[in-house]
Amino acid sequence: QKVNKNGKIKRPNQSFPQTPLMTMLAQTIAPNFVQQDPTDLFDILRDKYPLPNGLQSPFSEYDYVIVGAGSAGSVLAARLTEDPNVTVLLLEAGRPESLITDVPSIAPYFQRTEYTWPYYMEKQPDVCLGMINNRCYWPRGRAVGGTSVINYMIYTRGRPEEWDRIAADGNYGWSYADVLNYYMKSEKNNMRGYENSPYRGKSGELNVEFVSFRTPLIDAFLEAGRILGHPTIDYNSPEQLGFGYLQATVTAGKRMSAAKAFLHPNKRRLNLHILPMSTATKVLIDPQTKIANGVEYVRNRLRFEVKARREVILSAGPIASPQLLMLSGVGPKKHLQRHGIPVIENLPVGFTLYDHITFPGLVFTLNETNLSIIESKEATLDNIIQWLQFGDGPVATTGAAEGIGYIKTPVSNDPDNVPDMELISIGGSLVSDGGPLGSKATRRGMMINEQVFDGAYGSVDNTNTWTAFPMLLHPKSVGRLELKNNNPFSHPRMYGNYLSESSDVATFIAAIRHIQALAATEPFQKYGARIHRAQYPACRNTTFDSDEYWECAVRTFTATLHHQIATCRMGPDNDPLAVVDPELRVYGIGRLRVVDSSIIPRTVSAHTNAPAIMIGEKAADMIKRTWS
């Protein structure tokens, strides 16, 4: 194949032709597999995943081929290869993580780096008005470790009622009691005070810790919560709703990605072959038998095929897994035909897409200095050395997120004790990394329009502030994912369809009122907390602090917290929107499963890293059972 100047394969709009000579040649040039990219200046800082035992190239056949070494794929590969007689190839498009991605406080930086798939939501006229080109940015992780290498490390599991509802829909094996076992299996709880909790795992590989550095603002948040009736609790315990200190996937102050937990310790297993920088382009499915038997992938600009004796498993995440299914002929018939893809199975791939959105613009100014995190003050050599040596200090903060509170707003009509909003207390706000020397990484990571930002927050940039991000847990609005074309290197079209239901807007406004009430309590008032009167171009005709103003504000800074789910929705066989069954097998196709956050069928009150890891754990047991 020809290669363009960016190192990307130039390919026509149809799948590229297989030339046997090319494949043979590729498979005999061993350095293509063992050599890292020689132009990669940061290679020295990265983890390495050579093939074990000095192997120069991968086998042509494995028991399992897993696509995507992300949160789910990493744990799945590790568990399947516990049996030394089982072989696994783990294909990953991204590179291994590095010393830099270990630094929790710079999490916002990674939303626009080589570790990111730079996806955008399709333009929606009434949201994301304050973003560059009025479009919301949907970055995903592209790394060994997947999105857990670029995320904010927040550890949450979802409420019992939510998982029980998923099970009640006909998804056997997915009740809260079932999933709790798998959450606990992965977890190594390192949080003082929770040692004897019956809900915390002790001997897993995934370290969960409190963040070692906190500002006084988190104690104000928790105290304000108690005043308004929210107890301070372990918010991941099933008993009640409340507020708590942030629980994070970190180990001694450093990021604990899924790769660090599950792949790094097992990289010398002879039966686990991990191939970074290898992009799957298609699942090979026999159109007659409808059985998946391998994967086509591209590495070092060359095309390869690998066979799977038992199963192919897609763990490429909520955007790439449905895309790969559709490219392979599994998806909505008419849609595939429109793109010239031969249809093997007609399934509603991409028909359901939920996301968790937030409004990051509710900023409270404070009248004391040295309260909140201000990047330009914290970025000192002393602090960096402190973190390198001891894993604490301001560099250990997970992007300044410090606490979480679950609330059920007055507009909720949920009959159960299920929250409709999560509040994330920040030891600062969107303005904390501004100023002349500031990185502005948070606003840039969200692709906020700088002019709109400066107009709204310029007067308080780089000052002491507090905010809580309200995260809409159970949106009624449903999005959709489609192919743009049949080129595996194109990004799909993603429609968030945000705030298209009025109840979603009402829930946001109710949450904003609740955050205002928290800020009005004594713990915040002793710091002189005052709401900042941000002015947005689109909201000029509204009165500040009216419901109309807040709706407009939310539609201006409509930011995703990156929890897209349900694009390969799990469901029983009578669910017209289901793509996989409760054992994650793709309907109508043999030996093909999807194992990642794309299968979560309904919204849960959780950031989706821990759920994805839980899904990988659970899938490993289901797969082992199938083949035992």
Ligand SMILES: Cc1cc2nc3c(=O)[nH]c(=O)nc-3n(C[C@H](O)[C@H](O)[C@H](O)COP(=O)(O)OP(=O)(O)OC[C@H]3O[C@@H](n4cnc5c(N)ncnc54)[C@H](O)[C@@H]3O)c2cc1C
């Ligand atoms: C900026 C950001 C912040 C977040 N913060 C949090 C947080 O604080 N807490 C939390 O719980 N969740 C958070 N999330 C969400 C969470 O991290 C993800 O939902 C979760 O990691 C998804 O796991 P997954 O296994 O479904 O997919 P991923 O972890 O995304 O893994 C998919 C993998 O497949 C690879 N891949 C894709 N296509 C191909 C292909 N064709 N060939 C080979 N490999 C391929 C990708 O490169 C990736 O490594 C955040 C997400 C983002 C983007």
